[in-house]
Every structure is written in C-alpha cells, then in structure tokens.
Amino acid sequence: MMSSNNSVDVLEDGAFAASKNSWNRYYSNSVVQPLLTDLYQITMAYAYWKSGKIDDHAVFDLFFRTNPFHGEFTIFAGLEECLKFMENFHYSETDIEYLKHALPQGIEEEFFEYLGQLTAKDVTLYALKEGSVAFPRVPLIKVAGPLIIAQLLETTLLTLVNYASLMATNAARYRMVAGRHINLLEFGLRRAQGPDGGLSASKYAYIGGFDGTSNVLAGKLFNIPVKGTHAHAYITSFTGTQELKTRVLAHKETGDKRDLLELAIDHRVQLSKLLDISTEESSEGELAAMVSFAIAFPDGFMALVDTYDVKRSGLLNFCAVALALNDQGYRAVGIRIDSGDLAYLSCLARETFERISEQFKLPWFSKLTIVASNDINEETILSLNEQGHKIDCFGIGTHLVTCQRQPALGCVYKMVEINAQPRIKLSQDVVKVTMPGNKNVFRLYGADGHALIDLLQRVDESPPEVGQKVLCRHPFQESKRAYVIPTHVEPLYDVYWADGRVTQAMPSLEEVRDRVQNSLRTLRQDHKRTLNPTPYKVAVSDNLYNFIHDLWLQNAPIGELS
Numbered sequence: 001m002m003s004s005n006n007s008v009d010v011l012e013d014g015a016f017a018a019s020k021n022s023w024n025r026y027y028s029n030s031v032v033q034p035l036l037t038d039l040y041q042i043t044m045a046y047a048y049w050k051s052g053k054i055d056d057h058a059v060f061d062l063f064f065r066t067n068p069f070h071g072e073f074t075i076f077a078g079l080e081e082c083l084k085f086m087e088n089f090h091y092s093e094t095d096i097e098y099l100k101h102a103l104p105q106g107i108e109e110e111f112f113e114y115l116g117q118l119t120a121k122d123v124t125l126y127a128l129k130e131g132s133v134a135f136p137r138v139p140l141i142k143v144a145g146p147l148i149i150a151q152l153l154e155t156t157l158l159t160l161v162n163y164a165s166l167m168a169t170n171a172a173r174y175r176m177v178a179g180r181h182i183n184l185l186e187f188g189l190r191r192a193q194g195p196d197g198g199l200s201a202s203k204y205a206y207i208g209g210f211d212g213t214s215n216v217l218a219g220k221l222f223n224i225p226v227k228g229t230h231a232h233a234y235i236t237s238f239t240g241t242q243e244l245k246t247r248v249l250a251h252k253e254t255g256d257k258r259d260l261l262e263l264a265i266d267h268r269v270q271l272s273k274l275l276d277i278s279t280e281e282s283s284e285g286e287l288a289a290m291v292s293f294a295i296a297f298p299d300g301f302m303a304l305v306d307t308y309d310v311k312r313s314g315l316l317n318f319c320a321v322a323l324a325l326n327d328q329g330y331r332a333v334g335i336r337i338d339s340g341d342l343a344y345l346s347c348l349a350r351e352t353f354e355r356i357s358e359q360f361k362l363p364w365f366s367k368l369t370i371v372a373s374n375d376i377n378e379e380t381i382l383s384l385n386e387q388g389h390k391i392d393c394f395g396i397g398t399h400l401v402t403c404q405r406q407p408a409l410g411c412v413y414k415m416v417e418i419n420a421q422p423r424i425k426l427s428q429d430v431v432k433v434t435m436p437g438n439k440n441v442f443r444l445y446g447a448d449g450h451a452l453i454d455l456l457q458r459v460d461e462s463p464p465e466v467g468q469k470v471l472c473r474h475p476f477q478e479s480k481r482a483y484v485i486p487t488h489v490e491p492l493y494d495v496y497w498a499d500g501r502v503t504q505a506m507p508s509l510e511e512v513r514d515r516v517q518n519s520l521r522t523l524r525q526d527h528k529r530t531l532n533p534t535p536y537k538v539a540v541s542d543n544l545y546n547f548i549h550d551l552w553l554q555n556a557p558i559g560e561l562s
C-alpha cells in the first residue's frame with residue numbers, strides 16, 4: 001500500500017510546523033470566526049447591550065441528551081478547535097461593516113464600537129479532557145463569564161463539538177467492532193459533507209481510532225498517516241499489454257534488468273495450472289495495468305482485483321505480477337477488493353496466497369495484505385466477523401464520514417446560572433429539563449477498576465472521597481438512588497481557558513487518540529456492546545437533587561382546573 005512518510009517535519013520557512021508532540025497551532029480553520037454563528041446571537045447581543053445586561057455573570061453548560069448510534073457512550077472531541085476559536089475571537093473591521101448592513105436598521109453606532117473591541121478574555125472555560133468518554137447530561141464544556149460573550153459563543157462551540165464528537169464516536173465504534181489488529185483507513189473525502197466536513201472527518205476518524213486517511217490535506221495539516229491504493233480507472237485505462245511503454249524492471253539488489261511482463265506471463269501460465277483457472281478468462285488490460293503499477297511502485301505494489309472478476313482475472317494477474325516482482329527482489333504488498341461477497345472473496349484470496357506461498361516456498365506470500373472496501377459499515381463488519389473473513393484492512397468512506405446511521409449529535413448550550421441565580425429550563429419532556437446551577441462533575445470508580453457512575457454536584461459541595469459512602473441519585477426519579485463507595489474519584493473538569501489564554505498544555509492528536517482507547521477501557525463491556533448496551537449511570541448528589549426539585553416547583557406554574 002502506498003503510504004506517506006508519517007511525520008511531516010517542521011519546515012524551515014515556517015509555512016507549517018506539524019511536530020509530533022505539539023499542538024498543531026499553525027492550523028486554524030479560517031471559517032471558524034465570530035460571524036460563523038446564528039444571527040440571533042448577535043441580535044440578542046444588541047438587546048443585552050441595550051438593556052445593560054452585558055456584564056451579568058452567566059454560566060452555560062454544553063451537553064447532549066442521548067448517545068448516538070443506539071450506543072451508551074460518546075467520545076468528546078473538538079475541544080482544541082474551540083480553544084483556537086476563543087483565542088482568535090475578534091470581529092474584524094469588515095465583519096463590523098457587514099453587520100451594519102445585515103442587522104436591522106437603527107442599531108446604535110456605539111454598539112458596533114463595543115463589538116469591535118470584544119474578545120473572550122473575560123470568559124473561563126472548563127471542559128472534560130478531549131478524547132474521553134462522556135455521557136448524557138454531563139456538561140462537556142462549561143462556560144462562565146459576561147453574559148454577552150458567553151452567549152455569543154453558543155453556535156460556534158456547538159458546531160465545533162457536535163460533529164467532532166459524533167465522528168470520533170463513530171470511528172471508535174468501528175474500531176471496537178473491527179478489533180485491535182485490523183487496519184482501518186478513512187476513504188470518505190469524496191462523500192463527505194463538503195470540504196470542511198471531509199477534513200474534520202479525517203481528523204476525528206483518526207482520533208477515534210482509524211490508522212490513516214486517503215485525504216492528503218488532512219495528512220499535511222494534522223500529521224495523520226496518508227495511505228491508499230488505486231482506483232478502477234487505473235486498471236481500465238489499459239486495454240492490452242501492447243500499451244505498456246516500459247516493461248523493464250531492474251533487480252532490487254543486483255540491478256539485473258528483466259522484462260516484468262514476460263516474467264508475469266510465464267508465472268500466469270504456471271499459476272493457471274496450480275489454481276485451475278484458464279488464462280483465457282483473465283484480462284490482458286488488467287495484467288498490463290498491474291505490471292505498469294508494479295514498475296512504478298515495486299516496493300509498494302497493491303492492486304485492485306475486482307475490476308473484471310476477482311477469481312478468474314484479478315487474483316491470477318495479481319499473483320503473476322507479484323511473483324514476477326519477487327524474481328526481481330521485491331515483495332508485493334497486497335490487494336484491494338471493492339465489490340462482491342467480501343467474506344468469500346477474502347477467504348478465496350487468502351487460500352490462493354497460501355497455496356502459492358507453499359508451492360513457491362515464499363512464506364511472506366501467505367501474509368499479503370487484503371484490503372476490503374465498498375459501503376462498509378458497523379453491521380457489515382459484525383456480519384463479516386460472524387461469517388469468518390481474511391481481511392486485514394478496511395477502507396471506509398460514506399458510512400463513516402457522513403455518520404449515516406445518525407447524522408447529528410444533539411449537543412445543546414443552556415444557561416444554568418445568571419448573577420449567581422440558578423436557571424432552569426422546564427419542559428413537558430423530562431429529558432429536556434436542564435440541570436440548573438454551576439456544577440462540578442466527578443467520575444467514581446468501582447472495586448473492579450471500572451467507571452461506575454458520573455456524579456454531578458453543586459460547585460460549593462465538597463468532592464466525593466475514596467472509601468467514603470456517597471449517595472447518588474437519579475436526577476428525576478426519586479426512588480432511584482444508590483450508595484457508592486468509590487475506589488477512585490476523578491474530577492472531570494479542567495480549566496482550559498481563563499484570563500484570555502489557553503491554560504493547559506494541549507495534547508497532540510496522538511495523545512488524544514490514545515486517550516480515546518484508554519478512556520474506553522475504563523468502561524465495562526456491557527456499556528460498549530453493540531446490541532442493547534447497558535446505560536451508564538449519571539447521577540446527582542442529594543444536595544443537587546433537592547436544589548433542582550425545589551427550583552422546579554418554584555418555576556412550574558400551578559394550573560387551574562375548571
């Protein structure tokens with residue numbers, strides 16, 4: 001398989017500097033800017049300004065209500081991009097000019113002057129660690145600061161977290177069903193939701209556990225390994241062997257030049273007997289294409305074998321060219337199958353490789369890589385696992401990047417406190433009732449080392465302690481409560497932004513990627529299984545429970561029956 005030199009070194013000219021262990025600060029998506037928001041944020045900002053509320057102290061929670069993909073966990077991602085947005089938050093002169101036109105007439109000039117100097121410096125942002133598992137109702141991000149700016153951040157923070165977390169979760173799910181030893185490649189750019197969606201997909205697929213992407217720009221910008229094979233067009237561009245302009249390949253060690261086509265044709269005759277396949281049925285154009293690709297990439301020869309017929313043509317031609325390469329001191333890499341029954345064809349291919357390996361005394365031949373692609377999703381992989389297959393690598397595009405099974409994560413951004421007064425949003429639908437007040441969250445671990453429950457508390461409560469019994473309550477069902485004696489207590493929030501700057505050393509993409517797997521390991525298997533997983537518990541302290549319910553009663557109007 002073609003693969004890049006994984007590390008993009010720091011370039012002298014400073015055009016980009018992707019170093020393996022540093023946050024890639026050189027790249028910041030230029031569309032992420034204060035105007036990338038909903039109009040209503042800015043109209044509200046004006047009304048807050050007019051009513052003298054801009055400096056009211058607000059706390060907002062960013063959270064989701066249900067896990068995606070019928071699962072019971074979500075991977076939190078997008079934090080790094082949020083922080084870059086906070087750093088760069090500033091309305092440019094042209095932004096202000098545009099707003100003067102776009103906003104309703106009559107807005108006072110002074111407001112625009114105010115906007116022109118507004119930054120996120122007075123905001124404090126708390127968040128879970130990027131790449132950690134997260135659950136419904138636990139705020140992924142908590143924003144505290146002047147009302148106007150905290151409000152103005154809403155839409156942009158949501159767009160930065162929603163797709164990133166959905167995508168990282170999707171990728172992590174593919175990794176779980178594929179197992180640790182299968183290579184997973186993201187091939188989705190052509191099918192993604194536009195160029196920006198494609199770029200984000202590559203980044204968050206990698207974070208979620210993919211090994212590489214075909215997206216070259218993602219490779220450059222994020223230092224993700226780029227990999228790929230070739231398309232059917234390469235095969236169909238050759239109609240016969242007469243089109244081969246170069247047929248000669250020098251031996252890797254001796255330099256001895258041989259005609260690779262001739263070698264391949266000789267091997268094909270031999271193989272047709274061994275495999276009982278007539279050479280008549282195999283395509284000459286396909287053979288020519290494979291020979292030419294092998295000459296171009298003798299050390300990375302990987303061929304698509306399904307253009308005409310995997311069994312009767314593609315495999316035979318591939319093996320013939322691979323043996324010809326072997327004569328010249330090179331080892332082929334493998335094949336890609338992009339149609340048909342992937343379980344059956346991969347087993348057939350492996351069996352063929354094993355027979356040749358034995359016949360020609362070439363142990364490595366039995367281990368040639370088999371890549372499968374074509375509309376693969378979680379269910380396909382599960383089904384292939386059940387059937388038994390010999391695939392080493394899945395190339396996955398459409399279902400992965402479009403998150404076809406669930407195309408949006410429903411993160412919301414809700415005010416929970418203003419000027420130290422808690423705020424609650426009531427709803428007929430109990431899952432939509434917000435958890436009021438400024439809260440902290442702790443993950444409590446059980447005796448077997450697994451995460452047991454996430455506990456939300458009011459900020460002024462003292463944290464739970466190891467070995468101390470703590471009452472955990474369901475936020476809305478009075479009778480559901482349990483005592484937990486944690487063996488380990490993990491405070492989930494860190495301050496990431498305060499006093500106008502990022503306050504934590506940001507992890508590299510690799511570190512976030514490792515965190516995803518480490519964090520998933522803390523979850524019991526039954527929370528992670530694909531069919532009917534057990535919900536992970538998110539609880540509130542007794543104090544927070546009473547606080548929520550008192551506030552609920554205070555705010556719920558008393559109806560009158562007549």
Ligand SMILES: Nc1ncnc2c1ncn2[C@@H]1O[C@H](COP(=O)(O)OP(=O)(O)OP(=O)(O)O)[C@@H](O)[C@H]1O
Nearest residue numbers: 338339340341342343344374375376380383384387
């Ligand atoms: N053994 C298998 N078990 C379950 N699903 C499979 C198996 N093999 C392939 N698939 C899936 O079945 C679907 C086959 O799709 P489809 O019939 O459109 O393709 P095809 O006819 O094989 O290929 P193409 O139309 O590209 O020539 C794909 O989504 C593929 O991932």
Ligand SMILES: O=P(O)(O)OC[C@H]1O[C@H](OP(=O)(O)OP(=O)(O)O)[C@H](O)[C@@H]1O
Nearest residue numbers: 187338373374375376395396397398399
């Ligand atoms: O199937 P996906 O998971 O999206 O993976 C990416 C697909 O992109 C390519 O197909 P191509 O665009 O050539 O078109 P195709 O649909 O005809 O195979 C490749 O051969 C894969 O099949």
Ligand SMILES: O=C(O)c1cccnc1
Nearest residue numbers: 187214227228229230395
């Ligand atoms: O490299 C590949 O094989 C590839 C890349 C993009 C889409 N489909 C396949």
Ligand SMILES: [Mg+2]
Nearest residue numbers: 338373374375
């Ligand atoms: Mg395809």
